[in-house]
Amino acid sequence: MAVFVLDKHKRPLMPCSEKRARLLLARGRAVVHKRYPFTIRLKDRVSGETQPLRLGIDPGSKTTGLALMREPDSQQRHVLCLFELIHRGFQIKKALQQRAAFRRRRRSANLRYRAPRFNNRTKPKGWLAPSL
Known part of the structure; x- marks a missing residue:
């Protein structure tokens, strides 16, 4: 693609190709200004024309x-x-879902050996409703 270029006073110039940027760096005419997005700064150039x-x-x-x-x-x-x-x-959103999952796991962690409760719901033989 292209490499961003700054002049000696850190003003933007037109981007150049990767090959030209490598040559400028190898010859010592430029230094790396920023790594992402990759930007070089020219040591000897002060200003230049830019295109729209x-x-x-x-x-x-x-x-x-x-x-x-x-x-x-x-x-x-x-x-x-x-x-x-x-x-x-x-x-x-992902962080909130993960936090909810952590809470859910903590709350259900202590229920592993609890006695099952589905058997204690039956009524004894001969039981009548209190209204009768």
């Missing part, structure tokens, strides 16, 4: 897809980077 970029968003129930695209004069767009944003709501 567009961020495409595809919202979903559990994740949201993000696409960073370069928008040239023609209709065709060039995708620079793709991201996937995982919503936290599903994590919260």
